[in-house]
Amino acid sequence: MSTDMEATAPGGTPTTDTLPRRFADFDTLGEALDYAASGVRGLNFHDARGTLVRAYPYSELREDALAQARRLIAAGVRPEDRIALVAETGAEFASLFFGVVYAGAWPVPLPLPTSFGGREAYVEQLRVQLSSCDPKMLIFPPELAQMAGEAARIAGVEGIDWSEFATRETPEAELPTAKGDDIAYLQYSSGSTRFPHGVAITHHALLNNLAAHSHGMKLVGTDRCVSWLPWYHDMGLVGCFLSPVANQVSTDYLKTEDFARRPLAWLDLISRNTGTTLSYSPTFGYDICARRMSSQTKASDRFDLSRWRVAGNGADMIRPDVMQSFVDAFGDAGFQASAFLPSYGLAEATLAVSIMPPGEGIQVELVEETELSGGDRRGDRPQRFRAIVNCGKPVRDMTVEIREEDGTPLPERAIGKVWCKGPSVMVGYFRDEAATEACMADGWLDTGDMGYMSDGYVYIVGRAKDMIIVNGRNHWPQDIEWAVEQLPGFKAGDIAAFAITTPGGEETPAVLVQCRASDDAERQRLREEIRERVRAVTGMNCVIELVPPRTLPRTSSGKLSRAKARNLYLNGEIKPYAIAA
Missing domain, CATH: 3.30.300.30 (ANL, C-terminal domain)
Known part of the structure; x- marks a missing residue:
């Protein structure tokens, strides 16, 4: 097979490029897209069966984003205005997100409805997040016009169907010049419901984390990414949308709802796009795929996962038993257990706090339950152990400390609160000084997680509030x-x-x-x-x-x-x- 065929997904943007690779070393996110647009890579959107629907080179994304920026400015949008966007995976959201950035405003990705809670719960979730970020407008896909439009009306915000917005004129306008310490976007963490916290991230913080991310994964010129992660969650938005732009990686997407209906379509896409080497998922994504294979024949009859170099895992507690089940189910399709790349992060740190060095796979330590709970073993009950997964080393420029409840640093292997400090930590929660002060001190962020350090690696044992x-x-x-x-x-x-x-x-x-x-x-x-x-x-x-x-x-x-x-x-x-x- 020729190198060119290996480097290109069928009909999609190429995997390789003659454009010299830059690892997110830009002053602003707009500059990152400007540079990526001078090459041939881009985003590729697929339907539920993994068929390519649209190849979207970064050059086309930039052109569309500049047009969106002019529409926004014509609509009265000014620098630092918030523009709420329902984060449907597709070219429309991508162009709007970067259009808002080019206009100097702050994009605020908001969730799609889930199968839990129904219409009323979704409208209420949007309403409280709109009230929190106080946007100039909410722009949404036409199929959500009824629900998103109602939420906008209740919140007193202008609601706009993005298909209608795309038909508006694009008068010439002078675009503002962004600086590295300007806010790039607001991110609502996945737990933000009744009391939402909009995480404010600067261009500098974002690009620092994206550079650290690519450094930690040892990104190379032949890497290609596949993702089904939602763009309203930090791992999907930052790790699988903004990182590919800033690091010039061609990426193939399934919509999250399509993955939920047909999980194995994710692995089909990895198999079919022969350049694919990178893909991330929370534990439950690997779990559901392993379960779907349990009643089928050999995985090698359908999949080829031999090129999957980085099988990232994060966003929830990593379960070693689930990871082993995935290896058992897909090992004969070429999947290597060493491809697993555990990581730890949170929206308040932009994304990544620690990443396992590629090739080291899942490593666990057995910790006695009384050590985990901070008590002494009582009575004659037998010792019980929990396998705690190694979540890697702090990413470049990030420092991690384990502390007592009163803030006193703890020694090696002592379990306590996980604190981190680095250039990618958030400015704070938007318009919520009390919540910001409750978790930040002298540039340090209290993650709210419990864990310990061992030989320079981070181990997470759970959420303190749980x-x-x-x-x-x-x-x-x-x-x-x-x-x-x-x-x-x-x-x-x-x-x-x-x-x-x-x-x-x-x-x-x-x-x-x-x-x-x-x-x-x-x-x-x-x-x-x-x-x-x-x-x-x-x-x-x-x-x-x-x-x-x-x-x-x-x-x-x-x-x-x-x-x-x-x-x-x-x-x-x-x-x-x-x-x-």
Whole structure:
């Protein structure tokens, strides 16, 4: 096969380019696109079956973005105005995002509706985020005109269908000159619902993180990316949209909703586009693909994953058992376990805080549960260990410290709060000084996560706010959920554990379990089996509630939201199955 054929996806933008590669070493995001547009690479959008719908070279993206900028300026948009954009994966959002940047305003990507919550929940989510960012306008895809338009009306914001906006005139206008310390965009973290926090990221912070990202992954000229991640989440927006522009990488996209319907289309696209070497996913993406293959024949009959150099993993707790299941399912299709690249990050640090060096794969340390919870092992209960995944080394220019609750730095291998400091840390939360001061001090960011350092590597053990404290002892919800997952018929994402207060005033864990059984006697049997399993693993008696499938809420990035599950349960909005008399 010729080099040219290897370097190009069928009908898409080329993988390789004669343009000298620059690793995000620009002053502003607009400059990054200006440079990428002088080459031949670009973005490529595919339908649900992975068929190329549109090749979108960076040169065309820049031309469209400049036209969008002139339309925005003609509509009265000024520097530092916020422009809210519903982040549908496609050329329209891409051109609008960069059009807002060229106009000197701040794009604010907002989510698409999910399958959870329905119309009213989506309208309310948009409304609170619009109220938070106070935008000049909300621009949305025509198919969401009813819901997004209603949210804009309630929030008192002008709502515009982007197909209508694209027909407007593009009068000549002088574009403002951006500086590196100007705000580039606002990002709402995936947990931003009732009390949204708009993360303000400068051009300098963004490009520093994108350069560190490419450095950590050891990006080369023959790399090509495939992604299904949503553009309203930091890993999708920053890692798989803005990074390819700033580092001049051709990228192929499936829409997130298409991946959800046909997960294996992701691996089909990687197999078919022979230049593909990079693709990222949270753990659940690998999990669902491995499960879909379990009933099929050899993966090698359908897939070729031998060129997949960086199989990135982040955005939620990394499960080594799931990663092994993926290797078991796709090893014969050429997938190498060493391709796994665990990472850790958050929107408040732009994206990446730590990245595993390529080729080192999944590495775990077994940590005794009493070390994880900060207690002493009691009684004659056997030791129990949890496998904690190595999330790599701090990216270039980033410093990580583990601290006590009072801010005192902790030594090697001591578990505490994870703090980070570097040029890519956010300016703060938009118009929320109190929330900013609560998590930032002297340039350091309190990530809200718990972890430890070992030999220069970062290990994450959980979210501090998820910790369950009963009788003075700390318990991680992941350990309770894992115990239930070991029972037949349950899987990751079916279980949510959190603390509640009983009528007697005592703290106790509650465990919500999605149950598919319809027979009362079977449900009662499952309830007792779950109760005994949790007691055996944790030594605790828990409130066990069985709930219908698809009940537990998710964040916009697909992660289980324990905090929201707890609120919905306590408010009576999650209705468990009745206990048979």
